[in-house]
Amino acid sequence: MREPINGAGGKEAMGMAAFQALLEQYGAEPRRWPDDLRKPAQALLAHSVQARAEQHRAAMLDAMLDRLDAPVISDDRVARVVAGALGDLPVPGLVRRRIPFAQRVGDMLGGWRQVWPRAAGLAACTAAGILVGAFSPVASTAAGGMGGEGAVTTATTASDLPSALFTPSALESLFQ
Amino acid sequence: MLAMKRLPSPLDLPGRDARGSGMAGRDRHKDTQVTVTGMALAEPMVDDDTLLARIAGGDRGAFTVLATRHTARALSVAQRVLNNAAEADEVVQEAWVKVWTKAGRWEAGGSARFSTWLHRVVVNLCIDRRRKQGFEALEDAPDVPDPSPAAGSLIARRQMSETIAAALAGLPERQRVAVSLCYYEEMSAAEAGRMLDLSVPAVESLLARARRALRGRLTALGITGVGEDEE
Numbered sequence: 001m002r003e004p005i006n007g008a009g010g011k012e013a014m015g016m017a018a019f020q021a022l023l024e025q026y027g028a029e030p031r032r033w034p035d036d037l038r039k040p041a042q043a044l045l046a047h048s049v050q051a052r053a054e055q056h057r058a059a060m061l062d063a064m065l066d067r068l069d070a071p072v073i074s075d076d077r078v079a080r081v082v083a084g085a086l087g088d089l090p091v092p093g094l095v096r097r098r099i100p101f102a103q104r105v106g107d108m109l110g111g112w113r114q115v116w117p118r119a120a121g122l123a124a125c126t127a128a129g130i131l132v133g134a135f136s137p138v139a140s141t142a143a144g145g146m147g148g149e150g151a152v153t154t155a156t157t158a159s160d161l162p163s164a165l166f167t168p169s170a171l172e173s174l175f176q
Numbered sequence: 177m178l179a180m181k182r183l184p185s186p187l188d189l190p191g192r193d194a195r196g197s198g199m200a201g202r203d204r205h206k207d208t209q210v211t212v213t214g215m216a217l218a219e220p221m222v223d224d225d226t227l228l229a230r231i232a233g234g235d236r237g238a239f240t241v242l243a244t245r246h247t248a249r250a251l252s253v254a255q256r257v258l259n260n261a262a263e264a265d266e267v268v269q270e271a272w273v274k275v276w277t278k279a280g281r282w283e284a285g286g287s288a289r290f291s292t293w294l295h296r297v298v299v300n301l302c303i304d305r306r307r308k309q310g311f312e313a314l315e316d317a318p319d320v321p322d323p324s325p326a327a328g329s330l331i332a333r334r335q336m337s338e339t340i341a342a343a344l345a346g347l348p349e350r351q352r353v354a355v356s357l358c359y360y361e362e363m364s365a366a367e368a369g370r371m372l373d374l375s376v377p378a379v380e381s382l383l384a385r386a387r388r389a390l391r392g393r394l395t396a397l398g399i400t401g402v403g404e405d406e407e
Contacts, residue, residue: 024383025380026358027359031362032359056403060401060402060403061387061390061394061402064340065340065359065390067337068360069334070252073255077251077261078251081268082240082247082272084269085239085272088270088273089236
């Protein structure tokens, strides 16, 4: 991007292209120019009419940009923002504390003591579900074999669960 | 809508970047009228690193001193980027809460300046906010003022300011941020690059494209005397 050196003008000289690039990037005000380019640019300005014309052109846009109102930042506004930030700071007591691993394991085991009766009940329900499921394929298979009457047969089987559990064919299928 | 890349947060990884700067007068704030309040003056000799170490230990007094010291400039940066005072206040407030929670990760004695770190957070928050909101359409720009007859009047000046603001708002986000930081806040391209996670040539490219775009936009709005190409 930068072309600070112009071979034709010597080691410290800046070419017009580099000067135009500088103006396009930083504007016409030398205080905004990078330190390492300010001196060569000012040297070019001192002897180049074209460089001064380019600077004048860039200064016109600068003047327009400077017409943007600056932010008004009063002491009150600063104080209000600081006070707001202070009010938003996390309260130390509410900060999440890191719990040691051993304590976390102990808590988990302690928790299981309260949970196991419920877990046993859940296991019992699961076992009952498995038993019911073991009988369902018999009814479904039979239904599948009867073609169009299958849906009716399945519905009947599912709604008559006690009889399905204790029919001889169901018991036989359990032990096959 | 323009896609914006979220910049890596310095609070996630507080990098140690060079302090070097190539711009004369970059710490000057000619447009920002601020006087430091008594709280900051109470500890004028305490440097930022020391205050951050105290903040990491939960010292709210140190937080108040540091925040009071840097809030004005942070507000200026945020307002330049967002073009909205109320939103700038919210963003800076949010940035300070991040400083509070991440202060322990600050490396005291490093080459990075706290202000660069803070401004990077602020710029990231501004970009996030703008990305959520979408971009203000240029069609929303105010009526173009007649620059000649009423140029000296308060109304014309205000209208012109709003027109410039609208032209800036129409720039792609990164170009606008680059102009805000380098032109209005007078930061060096290196410093702006650290905030935007860009190289110096990349920032310079953004600046050049922004100036060309602004000149074109203002000319299109009927404003002459912006150094437009002669035909």
